[in-house]
Amino acid sequence: xxxxxxxxxxxxxxxxxxxxxxxxxxxxxxxxxxxxxxxxxxxxxxxxxxxxxxxxxxxxxxxxxxxxxxxxxxxxxxxxxxxxxxxxxxxxxxxxxxxxxxxxxxxxxxxxxxxxxxxxxxxxxxxxxxxxxxxxxxxxxxxxxxxxxxxxxxxxxxxxxxxxxxxxxxxxxxxxxxxxxxxxxxxxxxxxxxxxxxxxxxxxxxxxxxxxxxxxxxxxxxxxxxxxxxxxxxxxxxxxxxxxxxx
Amino acid sequence: xxxxxxxxxxxxxxxxxxxxxxxxxxxxxxxxxxxxxxxxxxxxxxxxxxxxxxxxxxxxxxxxxxxxxxxxxxxxxxxxxxxxxxxxxxxxxxxxxxxxxxxxxxxxxxxxxxxxxxxxxxxxxxxxxxxxxxxxxxxxxxxxxxxxxxxxxxxxxxxxxxxxxxxxxxxxxxxxxxxxxxxxxxxxxxxxxxxxxxxxxxxxxxxxxxxxxxxxxxxxxxxxxxxxxxxxxxxxxxxxxxxxxxxxxxxxxxxxxxxxxxxxxxxxxxxxxxxxxxxxxxxxxxxxxxxxxxxxxxxxxxxxxxxxxxxxxxxxxxxxxx
Numbered sequence: 001x002x003x004x005x006x007x008x009x010x011x012x013x014x015x016x017x018x019x020x021x022x023x024x025x026x027x028x029x030x031x032x033x034x035x036x037x038x039x040x041x042x043x044x045x046x047x048x049x050x051x052x053x054x055x056x057x058x059x060x061x062x063x064x065x066x067x068x069x070x071x072x073x074x075x076x077x078x079x080x081x082x083x084x085x086x087x088x089x090x091x092x093x094x095x096x097x098x099x100x101x102x103x104x105x106x107x108x109x110x111x112x113x114x115x116x117x118x119x120x121x122x123x124x125x126x127x128x129x130x131x132x133x134x135x136x137x138x139x140x141x142x143x144x145x146x147x148x149x150x151x152x153x154x155x156x157x158x159x160x161x162x163x164x165x166x167x168x169x170x171x172x173x174x175x176x177x178x179x180x181x182x183x184x185x186x187x188x189x190x191x192x193x194x195x196x197x198x199x200x201x202x203x204x205x206x207x208x209x210x211x212x213x214x215x216x217x218x219x220x221x222x223x224x225x226x227x228x229x230x231x232x233x234x235x236x237x238x239x240x241x242x243x244x245x246x247x
Numbered sequence: 248x249x250x251x252x253x254x255x256x257x258x259x260x261x262x263x264x265x266x267x268x269x270x271x272x273x274x275x276x277x278x279x280x281x282x283x284x285x286x287x288x289x290x291x292x293x294x295x296x297x298x299x300x301x302x303x304x305x306x307x308x309x310x311x312x313x314x315x316x317x318x319x320x321x322x323x324x325x326x327x328x329x330x331x332x333x334x335x336x337x338x339x340x341x342x343x344x345x346x347x348x349x350x351x352x353x354x355x356x357x358x359x360x361x362x363x364x365x366x367x368x369x370x371x372x373x374x375x376x377x378x379x380x381x382x383x384x385x386x387x388x389x390x391x392x393x394x395x396x397x398x399x400x401x402x403x404x405x406x407x408x409x410x411x412x413x414x415x416x417x418x419x420x421x422x423x424x425x426x427x428x429x430x431x432x433x434x435x436x437x438x439x440x441x442x443x444x445x446x447x448x449x450x451x452x453x454x455x456x457x458x459x460x461x462x463x464x465x466x467x468x469x470x471x472x473x474x475x476x477x478x479x480x481x482x483x484x485x486x487x488x489x490x491x492x493x494x495x496x497x498x499x500x501x502x503x504x505x506x507x508x509x510x511x512x513x514x515x516x517x518x519x520x521x522x523x524x525x526x527x528x529x530x531x532x533x534x535x536x537x538x539x540x541x542x543x544x545x546x547x548x549x550x551x552x553x554x555x556x557x558x559x560x561x562x563x564x565x566x567x568x569x
Contacts, residue, residue, distance in 0.1 A: 052438075071446075073443075084438075101443055153439075
């Protein structure tokens with residue numbers, strides 16, 4: 001079943017085409033990787049899905065319902081949550097409170113009291129491995145923990161679809177491996193995932209399918225194997241020496 | 248944890264008891280001074296809801312005070328209604344005004360919001376100066392409270408005290424409900440707040456309305472106490488500045504911060520003007536600047552952290568790079 005679908009998505013900023021006529025879809029339970037060089041329009045596409053921008057043309061459908069044109073908070077409550085590339089914690093709150101806010105207002109928040117939301121936040125922090133830092137201020141965390149908190153906030157919303165925008169940037173190898181394990185665990189919980197990443201080591205490990213943006217246009221879409229061997233993708237993004245470097 | 252809650256509860260109860268008994272052992276001048284402190288404590292605490300917790304520094308909160316006062320004056324003088332009705336209508340009217348003005352103004356962030364609210368207060372002053380029903384610049388009289396002098400002092404003191412307790416209780420319950428979390432989230436990062444599903448416009452408007460409601464109640468009591476209102480005096484920007492200074496001095500975004508700030512500022516300013524007739528504002532300014540430099544998180548932070556030494560001050564200066 002297709003859970004998210006974008007049809008002819010175009011987003012222009014005063015004449016500059018950031019995303020041009022892109023079609024995409026996500027199957028329920030799938031992990032889709034979105035890759036491409038800097039400035040390709042990846043984050044813009046996430047912002048269009050999350051409602052930060054309305055698309056200039058085209059429509060986004062979530063479970064068959066049109067969501068383009070809705071506000072970010074409405075989309076968040078419908079069951080799509082996202083992380084920010086430059087993490088956006090609530091610095092004046094504790095780690096627990098940060099996650100609790102997600103639990104209060106996300107898709108699962110409507111029937112939760114403040115107390116129940118805090119309990120839910122504790123479960124989620126346990127799940128992402130931040131249980132021992134719950135009482136710390138969000139501004140006291142290191143980079144890896146901040147990225148985890150960003151994911152915890154999104155997961156606490158009990159979404160059906162999560163959009164991870166470069167949650168592994170700036171992490172070292174062992175932290176990346178931990179994050180990959182975490183993403184696999186998230187999928188086991190039945191969530192669908194769209195992941196933007198430059199870390200190919202992670203992309204290769206978790207994605208079922210990849211699609212590639214270049215100058216705002218889709219240049220490839222298919223299985224990991226096919227896309228990473230695609231001539232256009234190698235030329236536009238990966239580079240000739242990619243194979244030598246990773247093998 | 249349990250013990251701590253019990254202790255805090257006892258401290259609050261003790262302070263409340265002292266304040267409740269305060270008028271019985273003091274002369275009328277002191278009671279009046281206490282009433283003023285309580286009034287400013289209400290307004291600073293109400294400002295704290297929008298300015299401290301939500302992070303929207305309103306420079307026009309005096310508009311709610313004025314509206315509360317004038318609604319009371321008009322309803323009592325022109326419509327002949329009882330104070331109890333005028334009091335509630337004053338709060339409700341100010342809250343309604345906050346919703347109406349908040350819808351456009353709360354879209355602005357930071358300095359733009361501050362300037363816009365400043366403009367709203369000035370515009371309202373001009374409006375009241377020129378309306379017939381408010382009797383314009385000549386001012387409007389209210390019926391006098393029908394009580395002996397001593398009873399009047401008690402009445403206004405306890406009205407202010409009751410309203411202050413209501414303001415603090417409402418803030419307390421708000422903080423433990425979802426609304427409080429949403430406000431702090433908006434203050435910390437509004438875009439992130441939107442993305443976790445918070446309807447920021449709605450939360451901000453409710454916060455602004457609550458702030459307006461309690462400020463309006465203070466204005467209502469003030470009007471009845473004065474028995475005469477003039478637009479210039481009621482809508483002065485000085486009052487807004489005072490609310491903000493008190494909230495910052497005591498501790499923004501803390502439940503009891505503005506209350507402590509109101510006590511502190513009023514007592515310091517009263518003492519200074521007793522000793523230095525001419526230069527007291529100069530000294531007062533110096534005290535406020537020193538307080539902001541050494542304790543930017545407010546007096547409440549010093550009290551709750553129990554840090555009074557020089558290291559605490561130096562730590563603050565280093566942290567805030569002054």
